[in-house]
Amino acid sequence: MEILHSVTLDVEKCKGCTTCIKHCPTEAIRVRRGKAQILSQRCIDCGQCVRVCPHHAKKVVCDPFDMLKDFEYKIALPAPSFYGQFKNINDVNIILGGLLKIGFDSVFEVSKAAEMLSDLTRKTIKEPKDMRRPVISSACPAAVRLIRMRYPNLVENVMPQIAPVELAAILSRKQAAAETGLSPDKIGVFFITPCPAKVTGARYPIGGMPRVIDGAFSMTAIYKKIVGVINETEEPEALSSSGIMGIGWAVTGGESAALLNDTHLAVDGIENIKKVLEDIEDGRLPEIEFVELNACTQGCVGGCLTVENPYIAKTRIKRLMKYLPVSRNKFESGVGNKNLVTWDNQLKYSPVWRLGEDTTDALEKLNKINELYESLPGLDCASCGAPSCKAFAEDIVLGIASEEDCIFRMRERMQYLSGMGDADSYLPPPFRKSGEAQK
Template identity: 45%
Template sequence: MSEMKRFHSVRLDKKLCKGCTNCLMHCPTEAIRVHDGRAHIIDERCIDCGECIRVCDYHAKIVETDPLESIRSFKYSIALPAPSLYAQFRNLKDIGYVLAGLKKIGFDDVFEVARAADIVSCAIRDKLRDPTLPRPLISSACPTVVRLIQVRFPDLIPNIVDIRQPMEVAADIARTEFCKKNGCSPEEVGVFFITPCPAKMTAIRSPIGQKKSCVDGAISMMEIYRVLRPHVAKMQNEEGLQSRSTHYGIGWAASNGESRVVCPDDSLSVDGIHNCIRVLEEIENDKFGDLVFFEGNACVGGCVGGPLVYENNYVAKNNIRKLVSAAKAKKNEDPAQAVPVSMMNKYDLYMDEEIRPNPVMKLDEDMHAAMEKMERMNKIIEGLPGYDCGSCGSPTCRAFAEDIVRGYFTENACIHKMREQLKIMAQRMVDLAQISSYEEKKE
């Protein structure tokens, strides 16, 4: 997959883009440039964090997801609701209502990703028992954090736990069980993830650590919520399906949900992409010697804070907290009790491909050439004002200097440099005018 042109799900609506610098300034991988009056996304650098979507006042950043109608292209369809979907409903009496509602809007079956999270939790605990693995082990659940590591912290790749995301495990089990129950072939079944973020969409189209995704498509949580809400609101007790996940699995929807179950004592859960960068920088320095597990979520609050959700992330986090307590009151079960050992052995829980660095920061393939570019870059930086204003179309003066040595821009794009030159030119014109008037007088 990595040899393919890198796919990402955040797109630009050219008609809506004003060419301002909001997105430019917030991109954690410096993947955006503004020129010719609009933003451009550098495909190889985009990690689908969705920061640009959040900050764009003109709603020019969009996410490419599959429409709900796409489930009709399969004979049967299965919905995989991320637990963050439950958090979209205030005072939800029973998670079963959401599951039953999904069947009402057209899916033939539903499989909770929270249940797969229970299985993944058990597998991660096993990994944590292995003393030969590096510390801290880093969660592989948030695809944006994994991509961030590929781009900015390639030396931490060996720390990423090589277990598939709950979404993948859910898809595998859901399809296998459905085919067995209904006597159909796997190709007849479309498995769709209900996604809170663009990164999961990308993880399906170009998977990391996996040759091929088990998921057929991703439908935006916002779109599903709109159709699903009236059904859930009407639902009565007897109509609901039973949720089969533990309160731990449901808890994965919010930040710390994973750590709480796999390593409650010696873990860090960090949410927000810029916070993740700060902490990964310190992990790289080996600053936390005794840290066992790191859970990073690109979105503030965890998956409930994804760019494709309906509810405010703080409200959603509170909704999850309530659902977790309710599930716990009903049945206080640990994933180790809830997940049969046979299930752990039957399905493939591990990645089958190496995670490779994505060295987009590298100035050149050849180190000597990279050194020369770097020296040129530093000379250019010395001559730049250091305002990081973004007017040139690069996010910082440093990035601008980098863009010049990479051949994307010329130094003239800096308006401050341009103004200096204009001043000199204006002075020269005055000088010239004086000389010519003197000449005239002489005549």
């Protein structure tokens, strides 16, 4: 299925520099005609390009706030990372109260649903080995998409469970329908998200379950709306009903800590995730039962739609959690039905990196790629629009680039055509072959 990514390009602002293509963890961007193009199939919406673009040309397309008016009853689902964005606010209730002031009729904390799911996972992880170990969390959609395209042997390790925000959406809509008597489609459920991966996840649920979230607003946008209407001295209504375990999901280690077992691993940052997944794939982590993965540094507080530096947000989250009960929600009383939170199907491998229709075809291409790669300068300068000479060689063989896109190749050709001068005079200093190399 072709999906519409939330990470997109602002064509006007893009200068065609090569910063994003070098930083993309899945080599999903190419520069063509002076603009960065995202290869849709490979993009996992991690937001790395949004962070690194010096021209702010990578933007995240969230939903417009005025879509609230399309619904009679509006529910806000704030991610726990939202609580870490505010200076001097030491009570979650003040933040939740702020959401009611800007147009929402009620709030349902994602951390509340997270507590219910943690409660369930605590039980299921003890059950007989009906899942491949280690069980890998499905909460970070960027990490799950990475697994789906790169780790065929790990798709069965991914916990087939909906994300806390999806559960929050289902429960809050049901609750609101019961309380107001409105039909469920008149009720709008809106996620306040720290990252683009979750915007895409809200539109196209990763486990293939039906869509349950009506819209996703960036944390930055909502922050701007409520920061002016709340203050630390007000006496808030008691709206929050989650504890340490739920709010802890905002930072790396929170989801694992809520499992109360010590054979887990909590990993953040895409490059670190890749290393750990390689190890798991090769069976090198036999003692680990559960793996929490967060594509962003420090966890969801590091998402590219947050306002605050992740480290500060983390400290604030820790402070907010200090005097809270450990957990205030149980799966049995809150949800009850395990089928409601379980994907219908196991995650499926999507071989976007496969080069050919069959092995023979792929081997033929790989040989051509290696041969080409040997002949390229190896500078990984990205002037061709691909992130590295290796990726460029692949692009040529796959027919999405031409050998002459390499500026060094082009120089050689120009020199051949003009038939004068020696080769060196056409090359920039790092590539000249004559003269002594200096030690």
